[in-house]
Amino acid sequence: MNSETIIYIIIAAITALSLALFQYLYKSKLNSKLKYVLAALRTISIFSILLLLINPKFESFTYFDEKPTLVVAVDNSESISYLKHDESARQVASALIDHTELNKRFNIQSYRFGKSVNTSDSLNFRERQSNISLALKQFGEVYANQTAPIVLISDGNQTYGSDYSYTAKGIEQSIYPMILGDSAVYADLSIKQLNVNRYVYLKNKFPVEIIVNYSGSETVNTELKIWSGNTVVFRKNLQFDVSKASEIISTALTANSVGVKTYRVELVALENEKNTVNNFKNFGVEVIDQKTNIALVYDRMHPDLGTLKKAIESNEQRSVSILKPKDYLSKINDFQLVILYQPNRKFKSVIDEIKLQKLNTFIITGATTDYAFLNSAQLKFNQIVTRQTEDFQPVLNRNYGTFIIDNLSFSNYPPLKSEFGNIEFLSAHDIALYKSVNGIETEQAMLTTIEYENTKHALLSGEGIWRWRAQSYLETNSFHDFDNFINKLVQYLSSNKKRNRINIDYKSFYNGNDDVVIKAQYFNKNFEFDNSASLGIVLKNTKSNSIREIPLLLNNGNYIVDLSGIEAGLYDFTIKHNSEAVSASGSFEILEYNVEQQFLNADLTKLNTIADNSGGAAYFTTQLDLLIESLLSDKRYKIIQKSSKNIVPLVDWKYLLGLIALSLFTEWFIRKYNGLI
Known part of the structure; x- marks a missing residue:
């Protein structure tokens, strides 16, 4: 409480006392005892009211001890159990968590x-991948404003995510790796990396690049083989020593038939080699008979053109050519789909030919589109022409069912510029995206798919989708989600298959550690999305003929089943409705590969690096007591006594209000009782 407030309180006390004395003592005829009682009550009332007007603030302090946080993070991946360190990990974690002094x-x-x-809550060491980088990043964010050393119980072998040695540089906390493994180096050959395209074309050669590593001190010889079934299609002799610890082998194989083709890369094992699991690796390619050629027709340059080309060509099955209208007409038979970017009257011959040949189209409109021309072209939609533009944000229609849209909410996507005014559709259509203005959703269509006369079309009302691709990267550090969305739209437009009541989304093959997720959408007889359907998948292993039936769960507008963890092999599946005769079938193959079994030693180099750079230290499991002693003796981790100051204004003190009420009532009662009122 400052001195100015104290002066006000003194003045208030003097004022209250003076007023009470003036009323009850100055020329008063009351009984001597009674007037003093009434004067005291009046003094209390007036002084209390003045105190409320002054409203002084009182400070109170509470003291408490704040402990630093100790983060104990255990690597729960399969590599721990494969290297036979799972029990050591459990014992170390339990010893740290239950230690009395800690x-x-x-x-x-x-x-x-x-x-x-x-x-x-439990450790089973069954995780098929390990992401140390993500763990360190999350710990750094959660405990950014605390003293929180991190004990990392791991072998340091990461199979997913960015390099954790770089992630650790941005973390303020000290890191103490508890190394699960030993420092002994064993002679070991391994296939470090295999690079191959997912899609190849019939009768074409496709490149295969293999990176082979060797750890050891002696000169060794081995042979690299690539098998296709029981046939060796490539072989090469290799030699390694201390000065030559790796080699890149490149070759080209021929795709002779259509479909999914699997291959096996094998390194002949060394004598007494401890880990031979990392000496082989399976890979697959999908052989297709032709590439989908897409024409992107434009009259003026725009960043959207490059964005569309990059997004569509992210799928190796597709190729995009950017052409002027007259150039497209001379090559029209070379393309399976045409994208018309902001058409005007120069597109008349193009649209006439498209209608004549009944080609599928994707039309994108914007600020410079000639809507009067488009309306007259009779493309089954009419745009109200206002000659005014507006920026509209997208809103996803969760009931859209022409194809599956996943991983995109569009809620944070930038607006597109398009004509102000509604669009009238003259044929069967399905709206994927609605327009939104200032957060208010309209019923106007932004992205629509249209079907008529055995043709498929899409209309995007708005220019500026290059910003969408950039936003996708900002949110996920990848263009994949946006590119996948565009490619699904292109896939729908490129195909003339009839619409099914069950749409399924899956890959033709999965690598051993991929997430095997199959998605489906179900529609009723009116082709309206049904979110109350009971769907199940019947999964058959073609080798063992074993059959499993698993229900699909509804999640974000899709029915999903996660088959991750099933054994490698070829599978046929059918997704069916449990009470209606509606189903869809497919097949996929899982290639045998367990990335967590590719390691023989702990990664001592990286674990020591993150320890040194963060101000921590690395220990082996046999040095647990040294780690505990270091944590307890480190002055950086002392318990800190902190104080909390609480400022309470007098007006919040309810007892003072009670005192005022009590003193005024008592004064009134005494006066009333003695006939003074």
Whole structure:
């Protein structure tokens, strides 16, 4: 309380006393005892009211001890159990979490991590991938404003995510790796990386690049083979020594038939080699008989053109040619789909030919589109022409069912510029995106698919989708989600298949550690999305003939089943409605590969690096006592006594209001009782 407030309180006390004395003592005829009582009550009332007007503030302090946090993070991936360190990991984690002195010094928080991070309620070491980078990043963000050393119980072998040695540089906390493994180096050959395109074309040669590593001190010889079934299609002799620890082998194989083709790369094992699992690796390619050629016809340059080309060509099955209208007409038979970007009257001959040949189209309109011309072209839609533009944001129609849209919410996507005014559709259509203005959703269509006369068409009302691709990268550090959305639209437009009541989305083959997720959409007889359907998948392993039936779960507008973890092999599947005769079928292959079994040693180099750079230290499991002693003796992790100051204004003190009411009532009662009122 400052001195100015104290002066006000003194003045208030003097004023209250003076007014009370003036009323009850100055020329008063009351009984001597009674007038003093009434004067005291009046003084209390007036002084209390003046105190409320002054409203002084009182400070109170509370003191408490704040412990630093100790983060115990255990690698729950399969490589720990494969290297036979799972029991050591459990013992070390349990010893740290239950240690009496550590619990007195720290608030201990335990986690387990694989591909994601979870609280450590149990450890099973069955995670098929490990992302140390993600774990360190999340710990750094959660404990950014705390003293929180991190004990990382791991072998340091990461199979997913960015390089954790770089991620660790941006973390303020000290890191103490508890190394699961030993420092012994064994002679080992491994296929470090295999690069191959997912899609190839019939009768074409496709490149295969293999990176082979060797760890050891002696000169060794081996042979690299590529098998197709029981036939060796490529072989090469290799030699390694201390000075030559890796080699890149490149070759080209021929695609002789259509479909999914699997191959096996094998390194002949060394004598007494401990880990031979990493000596082979399977890969697959999907052989297709032709590439989908797409024409992107324009009259004026715009960033959207390059964005569309990059997004569509991210799928190796497709090629995009950017052409002027007259150039397209001379090559019209070379393309399976045409994209018309902001058409005007120069597109008349193009549209006439498209209608004549009944070609599928994707029309994109914007600020410079000639809507009067488009309306007259009779393309089954009419745009109200206002000659005014507006910026519209997209809103996803969750009931859209022409094809599956996933991983995109569009909620944070920038607006597109298009004509102000509604669009009238003259044929069967399905709206994928609605327009939104200032957060208010309209019923106007932004992206629509249209079907008539056995042709398929799409209309995007708005220019500026290059911003959407950029936003996709900002949100996910990848263009994949946006490119996948555009490619699904192109896939729908490129095909003349009839619409089914069950749409399915899956890949023709999966690598061993991929997430095997199959998605489906179900529509009723009116082709309206049904979110109450009961769908199941019947999965058959073609080799063992074993059959499993699994229900699909509704998630974000799709029915989903996660088959990750099933054994490698070729599978046929059927997704069916449990009470209607509606189904859709397909097949896929899972290639045998377990990335967590590719390691023989712990990654000592990286674990020591992140420890040194963060101000921590690396220990082996046999040095647990040294780690505990280091944590307890480190002055950076002392318990800190902190104080909390609480400022309370007098007006919040309810007892003072009660005192005022009590004093005024008592004064009134005494006066009333003695006939003074």
